[in-house]
Amino acid sequence: QGKLTESGGDSVQAGGSLRLSCVASGLPDSGLSDGGYCMVWFRQPPGKEREGVAAIYVGGSTTYYGDSVKGRFTISQDNAKNTVYLQMNNLKPEDTAMYYCAAGGVRCTSTYWSTEAFYSDWGQGTQVTVSS
Numbered sequence: 001q002g003k004l005t006e007s008g009g010d011s012v013q014a015g016g017s018l019r020l021s022c023v024a025s026g027l028p029d030s031g032l033s034d035g036g037y038c039m040v041w042f043r044q045p046p047g048k049e050r051e052g053v054a055a056i057y058v059g060g061s062t063t064y065y066g067d068s069v070k071g072r073f074t075i076s077q078d079n080a081k082n083t084v085y086l087q088m089n090n091l092k093p094e095d096t097a098m099y100y101c102a103a104g105g106v107r108c109t110s111t112y113w114s115t116e117a118f119y120s121d122w123g124q125g126t127q128v129t130v131s132s
Helices: none
Strands: 003-007 011-013 018-025 039-042 049-057 063-066 074-079 085-087 095-106 126-131
Touching: 003 095, 011 018, 018 039, 018 126, 039 085, 049 074, 049 085, 063 074
Parallel strands: 011 126
Antiparallel strands: 003 018, 018 085, 039 049, 039 095, 049 063, 074 085, 095 126
């Protein structure tokens, strides 16, 4: 079982920016031929279901975004630091949520990247609050 640690959550005003970090350690071998795995940011707003925000295939460069964050959020990776980032710009009150990092030994695909069942390792979450 791997360990994922998120950080960077904060309270900001609408229009502001934050960068979330997810540091991965001890992730098991994915079993994929290139050793890669899919890492995803999910979020859960108060009183709502968890939703996929963005995904990146670690081992390649494929990225996916939820419709509500396209053009505002950017997911990236630093393999040397075993870290995945989520740069969030032009934040809106509706971005308020607990943000979770997850990893799975699967290739990210456009159809399934936001399917929670594919991800076996999860972080504890970091809170983002955006005020109007």
